[in-house]
Amino acid sequence: xxxxxxxxxxxxxxxxxxxxxxxxxxxxxxxxxxxxxxxxxxxxxxxxxxxxxxxxxxxxxxxxxxxxxxxxxxxxxxxxxxxxxxxxxxxxxxxxxxxxxxxxxxxxxxxxxxxxxxxxxxxxxxxxxxxxxxxxxxxxxxxxxxxxxxxxxxxxxxxxxxxxxxxxxxxxxxxxxxxxxxxxxxxxxxxxxxxxxxxxxxxxxxxxxxxxxxxxxxxxxxxxxxxxxxxxxxxxxxxxxxxxxxxxxxxxxxxxxxxxxxxxxxxxxxxxxxxxxxxxxxxxxxxxxxxxxxxxxxxxxxxxxxxxxxxxxxxxxxxxxxxxxxxxxxxxxxxxxxxxxxxxxxxxxxxxxxxxxxxxxxxxxxxxxxxxxxxxxxxxxxxxxxxxxxxxxxxxxxxxxxxxx
Amino acid sequence: xxxxxxxxxxxxxxxxxxxxxxxxxxxxxxxxxxxxxxxxxxxxxxxxxxxxxxxxxxxxxxxxxxxxxxxxxxxxxxxxxxxxxxxxxxxxxxxxxxxxxxxxxxxxxxxxxxxxxxxxxxxxxxxxxxxxxxxxxxxxxxxxxxxxxxxxxxxxxxxxxxxxxxxxxxxxxxxxxxxxxxxxxxxxxxxxxxxxxxxxxxxxxxxxxxxxxxxxxxxxxxxxxxxxxxxxxxxxxxxxxxxxxxxxxxxxxxxxxxxxxxxxxxxxxxxxxxxxx
Numbered sequence: 001x002x003x004x005x006x007x008x009x010x011x012x013x014x015x016x017x018x019x020x021x022x023x024x025x026x027x028x029x030x031x032x033x034x035x036x037x038x039x040x041x042x043x044x045x046x047x048x049x050x051x052x053x054x055x056x057x058x059x060x061x062x063x064x065x066x067x068x069x070x071x072x073x074x075x076x077x078x079x080x081x082x083x084x085x086x087x088x089x090x091x092x093x094x095x096x097x098x099x100x101x102x103x104x105x106x107x108x109x110x111x112x113x114x115x116x117x118x119x120x121x122x123x124x125x126x127x128x129x130x131x132x133x134x135x136x137x138x139x140x141x142x143x144x145x146x147x148x149x150x151x152x153x154x155x156x157x158x159x160x161x162x163x164x165x166x167x168x169x170x171x172x173x174x175x176x177x178x179x180x181x182x183x184x185x186x187x188x189x190x191x192x193x194x195x196x197x198x199x200x201x202x203x204x205x206x207x208x209x210x211x212x213x214x215x216x217x218x219x220x221x222x223x224x225x226x227x228x229x230x231x232x233x234x235x236x237x238x239x240x241x242x243x244x245x246x247x248x249x250x251x252x253x254x255x256x257x258x259x260x261x262x263x264x265x266x267x268x269x270x271x272x273x274x275x276x277x278x279x280x281x282x283x284x285x286x287x288x289x290x291x292x293x294x295x296x297x298x299x300x301x302x303x304x305x306x307x308x309x310x311x312x313x314x315x316x317x318x319x320x321x322x323x324x325x326x327x328x329x330x331x332x333x334x335x336x337x338x339x340x341x342x343x344x345x346x347x348x349x350x351x352x353x354x355x356x357x358x359x360x361x362x363x364x365x366x367x368x369x370x371x372x373x374x375x376x377x378x379x380x381x382x383x384x385x386x387x388x389x390x391x392x393x394x395x396x397x398x399x400x401x402x403x404x405x
Numbered sequence: 406x407x408x409x410x411x412x413x414x415x416x417x418x419x420x421x422x423x424x425x426x427x428x429x430x431x432x433x434x435x436x437x438x439x440x441x442x443x444x445x446x447x448x449x450x451x452x453x454x455x456x457x458x459x460x461x462x463x464x465x466x467x468x469x470x471x472x473x474x475x476x477x478x479x480x481x482x483x484x485x486x487x488x489x490x491x492x493x494x495x496x497x498x499x500x501x502x503x504x505x506x507x508x509x510x511x512x513x514x515x516x517x518x519x520x521x522x523x524x525x526x527x528x529x530x531x532x533x534x535x536x537x538x539x540x541x542x543x544x545x546x547x548x549x550x551x552x553x554x555x556x557x558x559x560x561x562x563x564x565x566x567x568x569x570x571x572x573x574x575x576x577x578x579x580x581x582x583x584x585x586x587x588x589x590x591x592x593x594x595x596x597x598x599x600x601x602x603x604x605x606x607x608x609x610x611x612x613x614x615x616x617x618x619x620x621x622x623x624x625x626x627x628x629x630x631x632x633x634x635x636x637x638x639x640x641x642x643x644x645x646x647x648x649x650x651x652x653x654x655x656x657x658x659x660x661x662x663x664x665x666x667x668x669x670x671x672x673x674x675x676x677x678x679x680x681x682x
Contacts, residue, residue, distance in 0.1 A: 074510075075511040092511060095505070098510055099503075108425075
């Protein structure tokens, strides 16, 4: 690691959670106090270094303090203790286009907004054409921005901000502005930033995107730093934590759940309850999904569920026993449950059956097996050319229109 | 002098914000900046009718200028007063009105308050220019006094900006401030010698005699800093003479003192703004 661009040293930030806030003098005098509040620590002793010329991601659940940290970095909030040192000029993209005056033209607003972000007039003049070109609102640059579409508004704001030429750029969830073409441009601009050796600090919910673009990541949980290091590893760990009790079984199957009840096996059978020959289900025929399960203790009103996914992971179908009006009073110990599907309208191919057991309100998942069984469907006649479904259709010519046969 | 360096560093921001205020205010109106004269002119007409024709208030003619026009005499005090109220009212909502900006972007917060005060200074300057022309037409000789008037305007600006810095913060923490100030400003208007001369207060004060010790009603009355400023502007523009040294010194002290206190209060609380909004 080279010299850090930002050093966060033992930073804590406290918010007051007001039970009653006397923002008017009357209530303040009447109750003889300004407020009744609890302290809430949004950040607790967070220390980390953001290496220069790296892209640094902050991940964590909602309310984990990542936005607070970002705002502290941006000097919008001030920590109660600890210190943040930044080397180099910083630009913050928390919201774009804030400070635009609706009555002023795009041109005037560029100068205004850029100066709010700390650019000098000369710099703006130098970069003006670039900003306008990037935003793609050339034609309307002398129109008042109140006449802009919301997309144009956001693009102009973003263009100004990204052209501030910072050494450290702080971005919060703004990667999702504009249409696809504009997002492409933004992604390119970020790539260019990284190539030029600038530091980017980013918060986003799009973890896949973060994994692609970041070098390092920090994971915050309840205001505390849980993990910091190379982005791939940290984000992977964070992802894992979001599914409670996720694990990979010996046969490579993915399952999660708290384990009060478990799915032992799922079989794909024909309507008579016998296995299909070679395990191949002809399209359109009936299927019985038989689940063997064990409840480790008595569970009231459990809900059983099935999912069918295509080989590429597309969810084709899912169902819960409660939805279908099938109520189960309780289960205890081992048991078998069958779901009769009169016909399977799937095209030929390999499908995955997922099976799960949860509580009556499907809030708590006891067990979920990602690929509890495989469904191998063979094509029938007539032949259909593609897709997931088999809809045995029939062609006919209407009497008003002659079709030569 | 950290305020000076802070403002110098953010001068472009301040200028752009001033431009936003000035241009945005009358954008898309046919008369544009001319509208800024409508308010003081209406007030002038109303007060002249009510106080000069109905109540028969007769201020002393200008000495040595010899002017004896109530409307002009009124304007010399009314324009600084209007400036004061405009800055205070605009400054109070600096942060509440720009909540989004304050919560999302870092920039020197003081720039919002200062630019509001400068934007109104610009409006005031235009009004003063019109007044100057009127004074010339009526035969007064205000031209040699222009530099002194400018200096007085600077101190008035400092005083007003200081007040507005304090109130901008107060209004974030206590939203009642705005409404309290509406009442206070109305009260202040009549506690300031704008529509009547100080001499009327002096007469009543003499009639009542000292209140406690040697302190008279007039002494209390003159604690009002805006009254002092108004006196200075009237001396310079209407009478065309030097104001009393004590009055001038009071204005200088009020200007610098209020600005310093305002800035100090502002600095103490500006870090909590984003959170409190």
